Amino acid sequence: xxxxxxxxxxxxxxxxxxxxxxxxxxxxxxxxxxxxxxxxxxxxxxxxxxxxxxxxxxxxxxxxxxxxxxxxxxxxxxxxxxxxxxxxxxxxxxxxxxxxxxxxxxxxxxxxxxxxxxxxxxxxxxxxxxxxxxxxxxxxxxxxxxxxxxxxxxxxxxxxxxxxxxxxxxxxxxxxxxxxxxxxxxxxxxxxxxxxxxxxxxxxxxxxxxxxxxxxxxxxxxxxxxxxxxxxxxxxxxxxxxxxxxxxxxxxxxxxxxxxxxxxxxxxxxxxxxxxxxxxxxxxxxxxxxxxxxxxxxxxxxxxxxxxxxxxxxxxxxxxxxxxxxxxxxxxxxxxxxxxxxxxxxxxxxxxxxxxxxxxxxxxxxxxxxxxxxxxxxxxxxxxxxxxxxxxxxxxxxxxxxxxxxxx
Amino acid sequence: xxxxxxxxxxxxxxxxxxxxxxxxxxxxxxxxxxxxxxxxxxxxxxxxxxxxxxxxxxxxxxxxxxxxxxxxxxxxxxxxxxxxxxxxxxxxxxxxxxxxxxxxxxxxxxxxxxxxxxxxxxxxxxxxxxxxxxxxxxxxxxxxxxxxxxxxxxxxxxxxxxxxxxxxxxxxxxxxxxxxxxxxxxxxxxxxxxxxxxxxxxxxxxxxxxxxxxxxxxxxxxxxxxxxxxxxxxxxxxxxxxxxxxxxxxxxxxxxxxxxxxxxxxxx
Numbered sequence: 001x002x003x004x005x006x007x008x009x010x011x012x013x014x015x016x017x018x019x020x021x022x023x024x025x026x027x028x029x030x031x032x033x034x035x036x037x038x039x040x041x042x043x044x045x046x047x048x049x050x051x052x053x054x055x056x057x058x059x060x061x062x063x064x065x066x067x068x069x070x071x072x073x074x075x076x077x078x079x080x081x082x083x084x085x086x087x088x089x090x091x092x093x094x095x096x097x098x099x100x101x102x103x104x105x106x107x108x109x110x111x112x113x114x115x116x117x118x119x120x121x122x123x124x125x126x127x128x129x130x131x132x133x134x135x136x137x138x139x140x141x142x143x144x145x146x147x148x149x150x151x152x153x154x155x156x157x158x159x160x161x162x163x164x165x166x167x168x169x170x171x172x173x174x175x176x177x178x179x180x181x182x183x184x185x186x187x188x189x190x191x192x193x194x195x196x197x198x199x200x201x202x203x204x205x206x207x208x209x210x211x212x213x214x215x216x217x218x219x220x221x222x223x224x225x226x227x228x229x230x231x232x233x234x235x236x237x238x239x240x241x242x243x244x245x246x247x248x249x250x251x252x253x254x255x256x257x258x259x260x261x262x263x264x265x266x267x268x269x270x271x272x273x274x275x276x277x278x279x280x281x282x283x284x285x286x287x288x289x290x291x292x293x294x295x296x297x298x299x300x301x302x303x304x305x306x307x308x309x310x311x312x313x314x315x316x317x318x319x320x321x322x323x324x325x326x327x328x329x330x331x332x333x334x335x336x337x338x339x340x341x342x343x344x345x346x347x348x349x350x351x352x353x354x355x356x357x358x359x360x361x362x363x364x365x366x367x368x369x370x371x372x373x374x375x376x377x378x379x380x381x382x383x384x385x386x387x388x389x390x391x392x393x394x395x396x397x398x399x400x401x402x403x404x405x406x407x408x
Numbered sequence: 409x410x411x412x413x414x415x416x417x418x419x420x421x422x423x424x425x426x427x428x429x430x431x432x433x434x435x436x437x438x439x440x441x442x443x444x445x446x447x448x449x450x451x452x453x454x455x456x457x458x459x460x461x462x463x464x465x466x467x468x469x470x471x472x473x474x475x476x477x478x479x480x481x482x483x484x485x486x487x488x489x490x491x492x493x494x495x496x497x498x499x500x501x502x503x504x505x506x507x508x509x510x511x512x513x514x515x516x517x518x519x520x521x522x523x524x525x526x527x528x529x530x531x532x533x534x535x536x537x538x539x540x541x542x543x544x545x546x547x548x549x550x551x552x553x554x555x556x557x558x559x560x561x562x563x564x565x566x567x568x569x570x571x572x573x574x575x576x577x578x579x580x581x582x583x584x585x586x587x588x589x590x591x592x593x594x595x596x597x598x599x600x601x602x603x604x605x606x607x608x609x610x611x612x613x614x615x616x617x618x619x620x621x622x623x624x625x626x627x628x629x630x631x632x633x634x635x636x637x638x639x640x641x642x643x644x645x646x647x648x649x650x651x652x653x654x655x656x657x658x659x660x661x662x663x664x665x666x667x668x669x670x671x672x673x674x675x676x
Binding site for chain 1: 419420422423424429431432433434436464465467469491492493494495497499500511513517520522524542543544546547555569570571572579580584586
């Protein structure tokens with residue numbers, strides 16, 4: 001008899017001779033189009049899915065537990081590993097939550113830089129989404145094109161913070177660095193070319209017969225279903241709900257910039273694809289406005305709050321008291337006031353929320369990470385039945401799930 | 409005598425505590441300061457017992473009895489336009505009060521307001537599922553069960569979600585150590601190789617920062633080098649430090665100040 005636990009191949013997953021002709025297909029955990037470790041247990045009638053059980057947890061690192069054993073600043077690099085396609089938005093969400101808990105106001109230049117990082121990350125994430133989804137469907141050219149553009153953005157981020165994937169480019173209370181000299185010029189050059197690039201992708205895909213067959217009327221999410229499943233971001237807006245946290249509950253400088261929130265009422269894969277493309281254009285629009293804001297801001301990058309935030313490096317190196325305070329903040333950590341806070345931000349994937357319960361100590365008492373992809377994976381339970389095997393790939397593609405975020 | 413460590417909370421403790429430190433509080437505002445929230449609270453108060461209610465960081469927090477959780481959320485959804493349950497989970501207060509605190513983070517898109525419903529339950533007590541109202545609670549409640557062991561009644565599929573099905577212990581409880589417990593250390597060994605291989609393989613090292621001073625295979629010993637793999641549990645051999653073989657190395661000459669040239673112009 002085979003033992004299921006040993007490292008030997010065994011075939012518990014596929015049963016061929018059942019009376020009801022139902023086949024259980026194990027999709028994953030290693031599947032190139034699952035974009036991570038997703039296991040789907042699919043009950044099939046011929047090619048059609050009758051029941052779906054997403055099984056997650058293959059990338060579970062216990063970030064919430066880790067957060068309870070770390071000082072606040074120590075946790076920042078861990079947030080990078082959630083949505084590692086757009087890590088600055090995770091950094092930002094956490095920094096914002098702690099800032100709201102403390103009640104800090106961030107200097108304007110830091111806000112401008114954060115806006116640039118957030119929107120650059122959104123572009124990176126959407127390009128990555130387009131590339132991988134198109135590749136899953138079979139459009140190799142789009143994959144290469146989109147990765148080429150993403151590479152420019154990665155280089156740009158590398159110029160700013162030195163990292164390409166896990167940026168940690170935001171600090172609680174501001175940003176660590178000012179922009180390098182070439183940053184604004186390079187970003188502007190990229191943005192000037194972006195509309196052409198997006199047009200290239202759309203020329204390749206919009207009227208492509210294969211793309212349309214895989215996308216149109218596949219994976220239709222109704223408005224009620226999207227709301228009930230806690231969908232957010234593009235998943236929600238493609239189903240006809242006009243809800244963008246940047247617009248409705250503006251944070252940072254989003255209330256000062258002009259941009260539109262693209263909405264569709266179709267709810268299918270194609271609608272989501274169109275929204276991603278439209279969002280890229282809106283991001284570019286925001287970035288142009290933010291680039292103009294940078295000029296004429298005060299040079300301060302970190303908030304002044306000696307109890308929580310270290311002084312600038314110059315002060316630390318020249319003034320005794322700043323050095324002492326820096327030493328205490330590094331070794332013991334800041335102690336936010338007693339209270340709790342839930343701060344949502346619009347990450348490229350949807351509503352990224354941080355719930356922090358502070359008991360006045362240097363470690364958070366409880367930190368809950370509300371990652372959008374978690375529910376966008378859950379919705380597959382209700383979304384997949386009725387679809388066919390090839391649709392699974394395109395639906396997983398357009399849900400835009402990232403497993404660092406699902407499993408945390 | 410070994411220092412006493414409390415068993416009901418094994419989370420990391422700060423090495424420095426100030427016993428005179430009085431932690432500041434995040435301001436709690438009266439609910440009447442916000443018109444929308446005041447109406448919502450009145451609607452809840454009309455039918456249910458509200459233990460406490462306040463506004464903190466622009467969001468209303470309402471503390472109710474755990475038995476009312478389904479009815480309150482149903483009312484908020486159907487009558488007060490709170491159309492999304494964006495998050496729910498628990499907080500472990502077992503060490504201090506012997507209770508779990510469960511919170512439901514809700515969003516009303518039409519009013520642009522977020523509120524948090526909270527209730528407390530005992531360790532062995534179970535809670536009514538709100539999965540019938542919000543499908544998102546399906547996975548949230550499973551995660552809460554997985555991480556805290558809070559059982560939810562009337563849930564369609566009450567099973568662990570992130571941890572393996574046969575896992576023992578609830579990782580987010582304060583009694584659960586960060587590096588995992590005894591069960592965690594043997595889990596993969598038992599699963600993959602079987603219990604009989606325990607003696608050969610040993611427990612899994614779950615502390616990535618662990619240093620073994622007797623391990624000469626994986627740790628370099630700067631200044632105290634010994635040949636790789638030497639057993640040094642019973643003292644170590646005295647190895648003199650030799651950085652170059654006495655008779656010299658092929659192609660490499662020892663530095664001789666007499667024969668060397670000093671370059672003064674670096675652009676030469």
